[in-house]
Amino acid sequence: MKQDTTERSERSFSSLDDIRSYKEELREQIRQDRDVISTKWNDLFHREEPAPQNKAQKIMKVLSMGTGVLDGAMLGWKLYRKYQEGAFLFGKRRRK
Incomplete structure (x- = not known):
């Protein structure tokens, strides 16, 4: 060439x-x-993942996706609670 x-x-x-x-x-x-x-x-x-072939693989894929969504939601909630009301951005401290 x-x-x-x-x-x-x-x-x-x-x-x-x-x-x-x-x-x-x-x-x-x-x-x-x-x-x-x-x-x-x-x-x-852009590799395509092979489609689940049997019922067990389909269930495992759904469970894996569900746990990923739950993990993301829990992380978001924890971050929200830790840095709520601008405490992180503006330097205010939370009172306990």
């Missing part, structure tokens, strides 16, 4: 058609590189 710099410098153009053909070659190389990059990007970041 890649060309040496010496090969690029030795190329000579005698007409506009030569330039057009070279331009089309470069466009095709760019398209191929873009396809390779997008394929690798999608393989790396």
Whole structure:
């Protein structure tokens, strides 16, 4: 795919058609590189998880998601209670 710099410098153009053909070659190389990059990007970041195949896997997926939501809600509640009424932002201290 890649060309040496010496090969690029030795190329000579005698007409506009030569330039057009070279331009089309470069466009095709760019398209191929873009396809390779997008394929690798999608393989790396957009992997699809396999769907649960049986009832036990479905239940485990629901339980896992449910515990994640519950954990997030508990964390939010704890942070709210700790930093309520701007105590964290404005330096007020809670009285016990």
